[in-house]
Amino acid sequence: MRTIQVTSSSGEYTVSIGRGLLDSLSSRLQKLPGKERKRIFVLTSPEIWSLWGGRFRAALGTEEPTVLFLPAGERYKRFAEVERLATEMVSAGADRSSLLIAFGGGVIGDVGGFLAAIYMRGIEYVQMPTTFLSQVDSSVGGKTGVNLRTGKNLIGSFHHPLAVYADVDLLGTLAQRELRAGLYESVKAGLIRDAALFRYFEANLPLIDGRDNAAIEKIVAASVRMKAEVVGLDERETGLRMILNFGHTMGHAIEATSGFGVLLHGEAIAWGMLVALAISTSRKWLKPEDGLRAERVIRHFQPPPPPALRPESLLAAASKDKKNRGDQRRFVLLKGIGKAVVTEDVTDAELLAALHTVLQPETAAEQRRSKKRTR
Amino acid sequence: MRTIQVTSSSGEYTVSIGRGLLDSLSSRLQKLPGKERKRIFVLTSPEIWSLWGGRFRAALGTEEPTVLFLPAGERYKRFAEVERLATEMVSAGADRSSLLIAFGGGVIGDVGGFLAAIYMRGIEYVQMPTTFLSQVDSSVGGKTGVNLRTGKNLIGSFHHPLAVYADVDLLGTLAQRELRAGLYESVKAGLIRDAALFRYFEANLPLIDGRDNAAIEKIVAASVRMKAEVVGLDERETGLRMILNFGHTMGHAIEATSGFGVLLHGEAIAWGMLVALAISTSRKWLKPEDGLRAERVIRHFQPPPPPALRPESLLAAASKDKKNRGDQRRFVLLKGIGKAVVTEDVTDAELLAALHTVLQPETAAEQRRSKKRTR
Numbered sequence: 001m002r003t004i005q006v007t008s009s010s011g012e013y014t015v016s017i018g019r020g021l022l023d024s025l026s027s028r029l030q031k032l033p034g035k036e037r038k039r040i041f042v043l044t045s046p047e048i049w050s051l052w053g054g055r056f057r058a059a060l061g062t063e064e065p066t067v068l069f070l071p072a073g074e075r076y077k078r079f080a081e082v083e084r085l086a087t088e089m090v091s092a093g094a095d096r097s098s099l100l101i102a103f104g105g106g107v108i109g110d111v112g113g114f115l116a117a118i119y120m121r122g123i124e125y126v127q128m129p130t131t132f133l134s135q136v137d138s139s140v141g142g143k144t145g146v147n148l149r150t151g152k153n154l155i156g157s158f159h160h161p162l163a164v165y166a167d168v169d170l171l172g173t174l175a176q177r178e179l180r181a182g183l184y185e186s187v188k189a190g191l192i193r194d195a196a197l198f199r200y201f202e203a204n205l206p207l208i209d210g211r212d213n214a215a216i217e218k219i220v221a222a223s224v225r226m227k228a229e230v231v232g233l234d235e236r237e238t239g240l241r242m243i244l245n246f247g248h249t250m251g252h253a254i255e256a257t258s259g260f261g262v263l264l265h266g267e268a269i270a271w272g273m274l275v276a277l278a279i280s281t282s283r284k285w286l287k288p289e290d291g292l293r294a295e296r297v298i299r300h301f302q303p304p305p306p307p308a309l310r311p312e313s314l315l316a317a318a319s320k321d322k323k324n325r326g327d328q329r330r331f332v333l334l335k336g337i338g339k340a341v342v343t344e345d346v347t348d349a350e351l352l353a354a355l356h357t358v359l360q361p362e363t364a365a366e367q368r369r370s371k372k373r374t375r
Numbered sequence: 376m377r378t379i380q381v382t383s384s385s386g387e388y389t390v391s392i393g394r395g396l397l398d399s400l401s402s403r404l405q406k407l408p409g410k411e412r413k414r415i416f417v418l419t420s421p422e423i424w425s426l427w428g429g430r431f432r433a434a435l436g437t438e439e440p441t442v443l444f445l446p447a448g449e450r451y452k453r454f455a456e457v458e459r460l461a462t463e464m465v466s467a468g469a470d471r472s473s474l475l476i477a478f479g480g481g482v483i484g485d486v487g488g489f490l491a492a493i494y495m496r497g498i499e500y501v502q503m504p505t506t507f508l509s510q511v512d513s514s515v516g517g518k519t520g521v522n523l524r525t526g527k528n529l530i531g532s533f534h535h536p537l538a539v540y541a542d543v544d545l546l547g548t549l550a551q552r553e554l555r556a557g558l559y560e561s562v563k564a565g566l567i568r569d570a571a572l573f574r575y576f577e578a579n580l581p582l583i584d585g586r587d588n589a590a591i592e593k594i595v596a597a598s599v600r601m602k603a604e605v606v607g608l609d610e611r612e613t614g615l616r617m618i619l620n621f622g623h624t625m626g627h628a629i630e631a632t633s634g635f636g637v638l639l640h641g642e643a644i645a646w647g648m649l650v651a652l653a654i655s656t657s658r659k660w661l662k663p664e665d666g667l668r669a670e671r672v673i674r675h676f677q678p679p680p681p682p683a684l685r686p687e688s689l690l691a692a693a694s695k696d697k698k699n700r701g702d703q704r705r706f707v708l709l710k711g712i713g714k715a716v717v718t719e720d721v722t723d724a725e726l727l728a729a730l731h732t733v734l735q736p737e738t739a740a741e742q743r744r745s746k747k748r749t750r
């Protein structure tokens with residue numbers, strides 16, 4: 001087991017990564033800091049609970065948790081569900097001393113964290129992420145929230161868990177597509193700040209894709225460590241933390257424009273990273289050969305192609321992104337493998353060209369050829 | 376004008392109390408600390424805006440605010456309205472640099488603060504309370520939130536405003552009933568921690584009830600100062616801050632059981648304080664003559680009688696109060712004028728007796744007489 005300490009302005013907590021964490025849950029909870037906890041509530045999805053509920057209950061022993069369900073899927077990450085869950089908690093007698101455990105993927109973690117943040121103005125909670133993506137990403141950083149119909153994650157709070165338990169045993173039941181969607185987030189960690197992690201990816205693609213336990217534990221830990229460092233240095237996303245949004249500006253736009261649920265979040269981010277890489281190389285900030293190395297690793301996991309999207313629609317969707325300040329277009333680009341920079345001056349033309357190259361390579365090539373012919 | 380500094384673990388801000396604060400709004404906003412603000416959003420009610428919107432706009436000069444409306448009334452203090460308001464803000468282009476001004480009574484302040492707390496995980500906001508109650512109470516302490524159908528204020532955040540402007544000129548248009556409902560909160564401030572304020576009430580009842588400007592400014596300032604002190608010492612309500620709940624345990628239960636909207640919040644608290652006074656004197660913690668003094672001031676403002684309520688139903692409703700920890704019944708009582716104590720051991724029998732005395736005085740007297748006769 002590896003542990004990583006996450007420090008932030010509002011406190012610190014430990015992320016534990018390894019095997020067998022679920023089975024030792026009861027003794028882990030007893031060792032947690034904080035006030036006396038009277039009752040345990042679990043937020044999970046029916047699917048996760050049918051797979052792991054029995055072992056979860058057995059791990060808690062005589063402490064019978066109250067189980068709250070949120071159906072799987074981004075479309076349940078919304079206000080009305082938070083209200084329903086809070087109402088169920090009141091009915092079940094949850095008070096300020098209750099502990100909430102978010103046991104599931106990213107949606108469960110985001111909704112669970114937000115529910116804990118606002119229930120009676122804040123109760124304690126623990127993250128127990130069950131997907132690769134949520135283990136490397138959404139359980140670190142204290143961001144919680146829900147979507148509005150006009151955009152993702154527009155509502156939320158900063159609220160830190162007491163602890164995060166990332167049990168890699170739980171990843172064994174993930175579908176290949178879901179695992180791969182998570183791996184992109186780990187590739188991102190390497191690209192923006194950890195060249196050694198990226199080289200590990202390059203050298204071990206079949207091992208990782210074959211979900212070798214040691215390889216998975218290593219990349220989860222490296223990704224969490226990178227994110228914890230960045231978040232510890234800049235919790236409120238005023239500076240450094242912005243690099244974590246590499247691939248997200250266009251990723252969110254691609255995800256929203258495709259219709260939520262068509263691409264997995266991580267797959268949309270994979271396409272967003274390819275767009276950011278195209279801009280980085282076209283600016284000559286990133287060497288062409290490094291751009292190709294990055295592209296090769298991302299494409300190894302075969303992100304499913306998004307539906308035919310008009311680059312102009314994506315541009316419009318990206319303007320609603322909450323990372324924009326006023327009318328400036330902010331973008332995270334690379335100046336090398338492991339070296340991300342935040343820039344404020346990406347123009348619409350630059351972005352459109354990159355979108356054409358990545359999403360409509362044939363059209364883009366055709367345009368280049370016809371340009372040549374007319375010269 | 377009087378200013379009171381509010382200090383808390385998450386920062387500090389100033390409450391300004393006086394006349395003409397609305398007209399000088401623009402220069403006040405310019406002097407506020409914090410980041411560059413791009414856009415101003417105002418959350419208000421149609422009633423308040425029809426009275427003061429013109430002067431508000433004139434005060435801002437060329438800075439045209441985007442106005443968001445929430446209808447008056449506790450029943451709009453709910454999740455669905457927060458979601459609607461957030462969606463309107465997205466459509467109107469609100470980003471993280473936007474400033475929200477909550478301009479209205481307690482519901483506007485609570486919903487506005489909560490909206491600011493969770494919009495893009497937190498934006499800056501200013502409180503501009505327009506009722507007596509919101510000037511003395513809900514604009515200090517950083518508590519924000521909405522109701523669930525199962526109880527009041529069960530959802531919320533701690534999120535401090537950049538500043539509070541309590542313009543007593545705005546109180547001139549309040550209905551007498553609404554002013555009086557607020558005055559109880561100020562009486563509470565005197566009873567729990569400021570004996571001088573309570574004596575000022577005793578000596579100046581007609582002046583206060585006739586809303587003399589100097590008297591109103593004085594009691595608003597004294598009440599805010601008391602609350603600011605308490606909140607500064609104990610933001611998270613783990614100790615001292617609990618005394619602010621004097622009258623609230625039964626007040627909330629009376630309000631909820633009557634049906635929201637039958638009694639004003641302050642009126643329900645007035646009845647809750649009478650219940651707490653009855654327990655305090657029956658325990659001999661409060662001298663009978665001090666109990667009578669407190670009762671005389673509260674009853675001077677003639678709280679409308681609640682509908683016929685069964686004390687047993689109130690007891691059940693009080694068990695859902697979020698101030699209870701597990702199965703203990705917590706209560707704030709008085710050991711003297713200006714001297715509140717928190718106790719954990721109020722029994723159901725004690726509470727039932729007090730409820731009978733306060734809410735059904737004739738039945739209680741009848742029972743005492745019949746008890747005597749049967750001896």
